[in-house]
Amino acid sequence: MAIARRAQLVSVVFLATAICASAEVRKEFRFTVGPRSVISVTNQYGPISVKPGAGNQVIVIAVFHSDQVEIDHTQSGSRVDILTHLLSETDADAGRVDYEVSVPADASVTLRSSTGLLRAEGLHGDVTLEGSQANVEVRDISNAHVHVRTLNGSVALNNIRNGHVEVTSVGGDVVLNSVNGPLVQVNSTSGKIQYEGEFGSSGEYMLTSHSGDIEACAPTDASFDVTARSVRGKVENDFLLEPKHTPFVVKAGSAFAGTMNKAASSVRLFSFSGKIHLKKR
């Protein structure tokens, strides 16, 4: 009887300890920064979300999923670095930290994580997001550089105005919706690239893939000069383009080139084995 009671007690203590160990812990960090601050968050595993906040405050809310991680944070003037630090060799679940960050809207932000969702919105400072398996979402950014790099994570950019946009993804699909600016460049090995927008008023748009398909969709009043080539894939064009000179021989079905309206922007679509389709919206 005494042994059974003792066993019960041990079980309860063990359970309570396990529950405490696995409970989520929330921590908050606050930093006061000046204008055009530079914020960097590097996570090992887990999502990072950044939104504009009020005033000159950077607020970092971190949710820990185990006691196997800690956060290093440093501030030098208006530069703030947040780094997740694994205390031991641990897996993605135990090493996960979820970040929610609010920054002044003019802050330049760099986010890095191997997994989870990297998300930035509503800023007008430069944004850099990098992740191997992490998916990336960026929306409502204006007058800024947007640099994204993933290995296999997908990339979705929405409503980027007057941006200098560079996206590199080896295997992740890339979707651009209402993205314009002086430079919009996407480079992928096997991911699919989709663009939907009006190609701005005077920019360079370069969508390049090795084996992924490229699909660009624009309204009929869009103004652009387009060159599309697929070495081994098919190309399709729904627009009535004015012919133009090209430095290469245009083979029907594998390349096309021409201008639409006043040819304000330059559009280059290139793939080796992917299919290219320029569609009317």
Place this chain on the structure above:
Amino acid sequence: MNCREFQEILPEAFGGGRTAEQEEHLKSCPMCSGLLADLDLVAREARQLRELAEPSPRVWNSIEIELRREGVIHEPLRGPTLVPPISRPWNLGTWLAPVAALALVAFGIGVYQRGSSAPQSPPQLTATAPAPVSSLQAGKNPPNTDDQQLLAAVASRSPAMRAQYASNLQSVNAYIRDAEESAQADPNDEEAQQIVMDAYEQRAAVYEMALDRSLP
């Protein structure tokens, strides 16, 4: 001039400004001309990598921590040294590596200085020049030594990720091969030259992410 004499002046000969006698030896000696071509290839590889940004100190720090943890590097010990004695007779194998390393460094500095003073032009790949991808044999053969080392590093840290990185490397190597073939087919095609750079950028991305501890 014989092979030994030529190989003694190889670093100078590699930099250009060869004498008529040296040129004549090169024409008649496949071994020395092959050696020079190999050095040229190494230099070209270095040039192709010029787009790589210097990784952050955190990357180097992580690599050092990992190497120390695995016992690959440690504090200097008394006793036998891995550095060969200076009096050791030099042969082709022993001096080729430092010469190649010096050539890489020299080209790296040269490229950096050119890059900071003048606009860079895309690499001019011609049908006669050995293309970097030809040494990679991308996508057709097993991964090259660099790729194997990279995959081993990934596997030691995160075994589940090895297959994914191997697949990505195979894809980007195939990209590089296609891009270089396309550029070689039409050296005047500027877009094709740009695509070569794009393909190498993809490879650089795989390497950087694999070596960065925060992105396993």
